[in-house]
């Protein structure tokens with residue numbers, strides 16, 4: 001005879017799913033129809049009013065790269081931009097609007113890597129002006145945060161537009177502790193701007209062979225693979241040499 005009894009583990013999964021649904025649904029604002037919410041990319045509240053948009057994606061303190069120091073390399077400009085954004089989000093929040101900010105894992109500007117605003121602030125000894133946001137001056141230049149190629153050279157590329165504008169574009173290493181500390185400061189700035197959330201672009205990167213990635217890779221291989229894996233597969237006695 002065919003057994004039609006539902007396994008206990010399936011019942012448990014259904015119960016947990018239902019419990020999660022009813023628990024989470026308590027926190028959803030019932031007056032917002034999220035699946036049909038109109039999204040716009042503007043800092044113009046009147047435009048939001050006229051289009052009945054409820055959520056705006058705005059850029060943080062810079063325009064184009066999503067990084068605070070690209071357009072505001074001095075403390076006063078940085079603070080003015082935060083205040084200006086806070087004024088906007090306060091006004092929008094009173095109307096029930098939500099603000100999401102774009103940020104990115106890319107390090108861009110230039111046109112050469114040495115001319116990146118973030119690098120110039122570091123090289124000119126001005127890092128400590130921003131210590132309350134980005135932490136103490138790191139031991140290495142932000143140039144070192146850029147992904148490294150297998151031969152140890154700097155990742156990224158330079159570009160020139162048809163109109164002759166040149167720039168440098170690169171991806172930061174997600175394992176670099178100083179870059180991660182810097183990004184905490186970026187998020188702190190967003191909080192001060194009254195932003196409700198953020199979208200982080202370019203989390204993928206192009207692959208990195210820096211000291212932090214190499215160390216993490218060696219740790220991963222040692223923990224996840226048998227001790228003789230590297231010697232059998234690659235003929236090497238030492239994982240750290242890979």
Ligand SMILES: [Zn+2]
Pocket residue numbers: 147148173174175176208209210211212213214
């Ligand atoms: Zn790396």
